[in-house]
Amino acid sequence: MADSPVRWGILGTGGIASTFLTDLGLTDSGVAVAVGSRSQGSADRFADEFGIANRHASYESLVADPDVEVIYVATPHPMHHDNAILALRAGKPVLVEKPFTMNAAEAREIVRVAREHGLFAMEAMWTRFLPHVAIIRDWLARGVLGDVVTVTADHGQWFAEDAGFRLFAPELGGGALLDLGVYPVSFASMVLGAPSRIVSMSDRRSPAWTRRRPCCSATTAAPRRC
Numbered sequence: 001m002a003d004s005p006v007r008w009g010i011l012g013t014g015g016i017a018s019t020f021l022t023d024l025g026l027t028d029s030g031v032a033v034a035v036g037s038r039s040q041g042s043a044d045r046f047a048d049e050f051g052i053a054n055r056h057a058s059y060e061s062l063v064a065d066p067d068v069e070v071i072y073v074a075t076p077h078p079m080h081h082d083n084a085i086l087a088l089r090a091g092k093p094v095l096v097e098k099p100f101t102m103n104a105a106e107a108r109e110i111v112r113v114a115r116e117h118g119l120f121a122m123e124a125m126w127t128r129f130l131p132h133v134a135i136i137r138d139w140l141a142r143g144v145l146g147d148v149v150t151v152t153a154d155h156g157q158w159f160a161e162d163a164g165f166r167l168f169a170p171e172l173g174g175g176a177l178l179d180l181g182v183y184p185v186s187f188a189s190m191v192l193g194a195p196s197r198i199v200s201m202s203d204r205r206s207p208a209w210t211r212r213r214p215c216c217s218a219t220t221a222a223p224r225r226c
Contacts, residue, residue: 036062077173
């Protein structure tokens with residue numbers, strides 16, 4: 001364990017960044033020392049709320065801050081790739097809010113850049129660290145559950161339809177899969193390992209369908225239906 005708290009730089013000032021800092025305040029493992037936004041006003045408002053000293057009006061300025069040890073990427077989904085690469089190339093490890101990226105190619109590039117610079121990069125899949133999930137991993141490691149051959153995992157959550165909200169905007173990564181489906185997909189891969197085959201189904205014609213059916217199921221070695 002470090003002798004002093006990890007010094008975080010918060011990249012983005014949306015709702016998930018507020019949630020992250022609220023929970024960070026319940027631990028003694030880290031402290032937010034800087035925040036970066038696309039405008040000074042947004043950075044100042046966020047910093048005032050959470051008592052953050054360093055306020056940056058650009059992400060480039062944030063990742064260059066010498067007080068920052070690690071960057072938490074809390075921007076909308078389509079920005080994760082570029083923001084994570086920006087931080088890594090500035091020599092800063094990254095914790096990237098889920099979903100890690102919009103697609104596999106972007107994820108592979110983040111991993112490649114992190115390895116090139118010898119830096120830590122991780123998706124902020126917080127459910128992996130919940131106490132009951134940690135127990136499940138221990139059971140799996142010790143073979144308590146026997147030979148697991150089937151996993152069915154579903155996540156359902158209702159949202160009032162709002163064309164202006166990012167969950168209903170495809171250009172912002174909206175829809176059921178990236179925001180909610182990542183949870184059952186992550187759980188299935190945790191239990192069963194990397195999939196050998198992935199089959200997916202979607203319906204882009206009906207936003208309401210994705211609102212009513214924000215679920216993803218997994219069976220045997222691969223996520224089966226989204």
